[in-house]
Amino acid sequence: MSLSPAIARAEWQAIEKVEPYAIAGKSGAALYASIGEKGPKVGGMVRAIAHTNFKLTWTRKYETQGDACTLVSARPKLIITYTLPKPAEQLPDAAQKNWDRFIAGVRSHELVHGDMIKDLVKAIEATTVGLSVPNDPKCQKIRAEMTKRLSALSLEQRQKSRDFDKAEMSQGGNVHQLILALVNGA
Numbered sequence: 001m002s003l004s005p006a007i008a009r010a011e012w013q014a015i016e017k018v019e020p021y022a023i024a025g026k027s028g029a030a031l032y033a034s035i036g037e038k039g040p041k042v043g044g045m046v047r048a049i050a051h052t053n054f055k056l057t058w059t060r061k062y063e064t065q066g067d068a069c070t071l072v073s074a075r076p077k078l079i080i081t082y083t084l085p086k087p088a089e090q091l092p093d094a095a096q097k098n099w100d101r102f103i104a105g106v107r108s109h110e111l112v113h114g115d116m117i118k119d120l121v122k123a124i125e126a127t128t129v130g131l132s133v134p135n136d137p138k139c140q141k142i143r144a145e146m147t148k149r150l151s152a153l154s155l156e157q158r159q160k161s162r163d164f165d166k167a168e169m170s171q172g173g174n175v176h177q178l179i180l181a182l183v184n185g186a
Contacts, residue, residue: 012078014114016081017081018081019082022086023085026091026092028181028182034085035085038085040083049085049175051082051110054080054081054114057077059075059077064139067136068132068133069132069139069141071128071132072129073129074128074129076121078121082107082111084106084107085103101178102181105178109168116164119157124150124153127149127153128146131145131146
């Protein structure tokens with residue numbers, strides 16, 4: 001007897017962690033300049049203020065039903081890592097106030113990326129658990145079918161993430177405003 005797809009979807013929690021990187025400076029402008037020098041490289045090329053990355057692995061259970069192969073359960077293990085800047089030393093009160101506002105906004109921005117990743121994992125579950133491929137008694141064709149479906153979901157998530165960044169970092173966007181407030185001390 002196989003489990004129904006609804007039952008086979010187990011509740012899971014993402015593991016979320018923050019990896020800070022040290023920046024130097026006593027003013028907003030100096031802190032932002034240090035971010036430009038030390039920020040994480042995105043795509044190995046361009047430095048960013050912060051970055052959200054993830055590692056996703058699965059425990060999957062396949063069952064042969066007649067000559068078909070069905071994915072009856074899939075349990076994700078998702079680790080989301082937020083790389084955020086952190087001043088290496090105590091800041092003057094005014095700079096600390098501006099920094100606190102800035103980093104809270106940057107953290108909120110990165111958490112949206114984290115939510116997008118969690119949504120991707122939920123979409124993968126919804127798309128794959130219960131999937132059945134006929135004429136696949138050795139459960140080999142199902143993996144190719146899953147890869148095709150997951151590729152489309154992954155591309156969609158990446159595009160949403162890029163669109164979000166573009167809006168947030170454009171002239172007048174939320175992150176753009178955070179940067180201006182930090183650098184100008186507003």
